[in-house]
Amino acid sequence: MARSSTTPPVLKLSLERVRAHWHRKQGLAEPLRMSVEEVVAATGWLRTLGGVDAYLAARARVPGLKRRQLDEAVEQSRLQVVPAVRGCIYVVPRPEVPLVLRIAEEQHRKKADREYEKAGIDPKELADVGEAVLKVLRKGPLSTDALRKALPEGTVRALGDKGKKVGISSTLPPALRHLEFEGKLERSQEGGRVDTERYLWRLPAKNPFTGAKVPAEPVERHARIAAIFFRQAGPTTLESFTTWAALSQREARAAMEKLPLVPVAVEGIEGELWVMEEELAVLREPVPTSESLAMLAFEDSYLAFHGGPALFTDPKHHxxxxxxxxxxxGGTLGEVRFLFARPLLEGDRLVGFWEYDVDARAVVFGTFDKLAPKRRKAVEALAEDTAAFLRDDVGRAHSFSLDSDDTLRERAALVKAM
Structure with missing residues (x-):
């Protein structure tokens, strides 16, 4: 963003051209010939909600991916499950973990210090709990409950009504969070699977901050995180970045000023979109029409990076x-930001939804417009492949930890009614 925000756009593009660029960058036009951790680094971190959608997001970009491939990448610390932007938990490439933890800590502290004061938590008390935790974990990984029981009596203090008012039951959760931010412990998944919010805490083989160069100044850290975002999502708007990163517009602009970002204009989108200068040459070139099909995850980055489904859907369906x-x-395709449905793509367009039918043990799908017979057969083949993955490899299809067979049935019924 070396240029002023008042500088005229350096390029004017059609929405179709930009959407094709997003689609290709996301590894959805054709498979990316990379390891799973390289794909995550290139296309976006995987949101973990305790359900199967981290697997689905990765598999949409790595066709034929097996559940174990993603689980092993996490188990071997090539990927790591950490708190990240907005306080959300993501699967993140290991080299980015130090920066991500510092960003998460910075955002966490904005309210944590006030909450700790209200709950009567002293920083030294958390440090003492932390030391006791590290000593116990030398014997091996433990869940939070098992860890609480293994600690010497009196180590953890219940916070009573004061703690309840700020949502903190005892001194153990904040102590664990601080140790995680310091890289002194890390999460591993109970059962070795990504589709859970039940974590085991373990000592890392190596502290991720050892040898890492994380900027001390917030604006420099924000610039690093902005570079990651715009390489995965650009061209995109300032608002998209602030929403994803949970930064103020002032913080976001200051970060973007440190990057070689340039403004482009896209028909149908108000205001400027920003893209790394290195991508301009690619955007000036024509791109072949993609005929790929994809069954995306709930909250997939392809849509989430750009404000939801509107830009990916024929306006006649808005x-x-x-x-x-x-x-x-919101409540319509044209206005909703967070869609509670699994998207079906034909090429770079959102053309319908899909869901797993728990009773039929099959994937069902519905489209906004009738598909040509040949394309419908191709979608049916993809549905069979996706169903086999969920049924035989993953063993379930829930999107998040509180999802259930009944809510799956409700979503499948909506899809079948299309």
Whole structure:
């Protein structure tokens, strides 16, 4: 962003051209010939919600991926499950972990210090609990409950009503969080699987900060995280970056000023989009139409990076009512940001939804428009492959830890009614 935000766009592009660029960068136009950790680094960290969608997001970009491939990458610390931007838990490439932990710690402390004061937690008390935790974990990984029981009596203090008011039950959770931010312990998945929110805490083979060069100044850290985001998502807007990174516009602009970002104009999108200068040459070249098909994960980066499904859907379908995640705004394809449905792509377009039918033990799908017979057969083949993966390899299809067979049935019914 060496240029001023008032500088005219250096390139004017159609939405179709930009969408094709996003699609190719995300490894959805054709498979990326990389290891799973390299794919995650190139296309975006995997959100973990205690369900199977981290596997689905990776498999959409690595066709034929087996569950064990992702689990092994985490078990071997080529990928790591860590708190990241917005306090959310992601699967992150190991080289990026030190930066990500510092960003997460910075955002965590904005409210944690106030909460600790209200709960009556003293920093020295957390340090003492932390030392006791590290001593116990020398014997091997433990869950939070097992760790609490293994600690000497009196180590952990219940915080009573003061703690309840800020959502902290005892001194153990904040002590674990601080140790994680310092790289002194790390999460491993109970059962060795990514699709869980039940963690074991273990001592790392090597502290990720050893030899790592993480900037001391927040603006420099923000610039590093901005570089990761714009290489995965660009061209995209300032708002998309602030939403993803949980930074203020002032913080985001300061970070972007340190990068070789240039503004481009895209028809149908108000305001500027920003892209790394190195990508301009690619954007000026024509790109072949992709005929790939993809069954994406819930909250897949391809849509989430750019404000939801609107830019990926034919405008004639924008008034269509769709399920919305949580209490977020919107209710139509044209306005919703967080879609509570699994997307079906034909080429770079969102053309429908899919879901796993737990009773039929099969994937069902529905499209906004009728597919040509040949394309429908191709989608049916993809559905069979995806169903086999969920049924025979993963063993379930829940999107998040509180998801259930009944909610899967509800979502499948909506898809079948299309």
């Amino acid at each position: 008034a269509r009512r769709v399920p919305v995640w949580g209490n977020t705004k």
